[in-house]
Amino acid sequence: MQRALLYDQRTPPSTVLAHLDQALEAITDQHVTTACLARIEPAQQGTWTLRWSTAGHPPPLLLTPDHQARYLHADPDLPLGVDVTQPRNDHTHTMPAGATVIFxxxxxxxxxKHPVETGLERLAALVTEHAALPLHDFVDALADHHPSNGHDDIAILALRTPRT
Structure with missing residues (x-):
């Protein structure tokens, strides 16, 4: 459904998530879920702009070309299906050429057995440890060595901006 909402629109991620939230409320009784929608756009002089909106999802993790990892913390909006009247927010961050963002x-x-912060710290360390790998191998390494107990579903999406 989200793909259909994105197909021919250039609207902000928050608008798409708001429309998705309204559609889910209209067609299903069990629609509470988290989501993060992002778009990377070319900016000036070899930089990129990351635009995202989150519905209760963990923060994106940015890996810079010099292998520094940092979370892009922003107050997450409510998960989809909780309250369609609440506004959704957009966030932006400039990314240099050769940076990787991990969702x-x-x-x-x-x-x-550990607080969420421990998992976030371990993921950041894992990201920096495997930063030099090609993107496919990088994602495989995150999946193979993740800090969780493996009892919940795992999805990873990593995008790397071109170096030139």
């Missing part, structure tokens, strides 16, 4: 589900970081 993931909470199943990658959550472990019942």
């Amino acid at each position: 993931y589900t909470d199943g990658l970081i959550e472990h019942p």
